[in-house]
Amino acid sequence: MTMHPDDLLEQLKKNATPRKQRSLELIYQVCREQYERGSRDFSVATIALIAADRGGPSKGAIHNKTGDDYKGLIKAWAEHTGGVTRKVRQVSENPYIELLNKIENPALRSMMSGILAENRQMRRQITLLKAEGNRVIDMRPRPAENREPVQILPASTGLYPSEIEALRHAVSDRLLRDEGWTSDAEGRVLNEAGRVIFKPGYVTAIRKIIGEGDTFARQSAKQVGVGTDKLDALEPE
Template identity: 35%
Template structure:
């Protein structure tokens, strides 16, 4: 699984600098495993591999560090049982996504959704709300920040429900938005197609 994600990221990355950084991060993670450590947190990999050229933790967490974050997350889910349980619990259907990059992007979107849901519940718990109609510059682009996905992320989501991609894999879309293979096995649960389409519509309608 790690090798699939690693090779996919290298293949999709055009920047020689990003490719080199991915190779260094993968090397640092391999060395962590050889030392018997299963700590693949972003902060640890950044600290351990800093002298080799691994970016600082905050840089990896930024939008520009998405490829690095995906690779580190692959190591986390492969060798950190508590991380796998937390991310996969109740969402086993995500593991049926064959394309590694799309699978981890979906996990990332689900994580962001849980965070937003928690914030929504917090807002609902507020009984008295004081409204300040004075707009701040930092608030004007809040929606844009929430939807500031990279072009590769948008392409990956679009590919997941693209008709030609589905035809090449001999899959079929059902009337309820599921995707099944030629033997009738479910690849994506019902509602998947419409959910991805709504995400893409929301993205493009806010541009």
Template identity: 35%
Template structure:
């Protein structure tokens, strides 16, 4: 599969019109930001709407025969998004425990939930590993503290926002979900969607200074 950058550069070199080149550059930029934000919806209407104020052609223009270069770039990003989504889903729910996520209608929300579940599973695994340590040796040498901090996973700003949104009262209310005192999340029928400690684990992550330095 060709990478979006390769497709974009190949097509850009073939365009003669400076206006078309600017439009393609704007469209590529919007798709790149969309993907990096964790979104997986690369429908023509979505990209056209997102980039309307930045010089991205209208949805109808992209669908026209002359819009083939734009569609090729969008399709390349769409394939990359599907690949990433499948990889995350394979990591998070091999046992079918989270099959309910497929019932979430919004594709972007569904992707973010799967990404969040993946991070939580990773943290649980690390927590078990730390719990098995019987003897802890502390290095008081200069720089040891910085080295320890560097081992913490870093989160991008949109990942932090996704974690906050996952447990916010407003976000849960929209879906008809509720938090329990033991940190689980239930749906409107009282079914446990995320087990005890889920909310507590997210809050602990957010309390740490693990934001990306980039």
């Protein structure tokens, strides 16, 4: 198991010259900043770019045999934070590579790269969420024996299928029958004694929300003896 970066730094400094101690502390600080900004890039190339700009060891110095202590400290930070020590090539995936290359300050370039990478990830997640929310309303006519009400799904109502099914159950004939209730043409729900359980508009409102308003209206018209031809005449052209 790799030693914690704090403990490793103190151990490496014990046998180091004052100059190397400062370099080790600088490498440690750069790695800490990478972690704090949420970057997983602990490659020698990235750490050396930032460190060298502050007077620290260069990429070549870290890659040399004498730079093993630096590499060990960088590796400790990578393993401690779940980062990577090899720079991932993203030339084809990063549309901002040309813009990033124009930023001369390596620390600023690294920070901006992390921000843009996070932005791309969030955009991908938003796209997936949108895909989950989109639903297609099948308006094709079906055979009479298999005809089902057209469902208005999340893309139009903001409701999920499970929520629509719950509303459909709340005004279903089966539930009303099991509870000993009935509904009238005005959308009220009444119990066996004729007492109003839900006020006028309750059933009709839910039917409209789930896209079955027209079906309910026709059923209610039949119950009160109104012909469907008269009902059609009341509808706007």
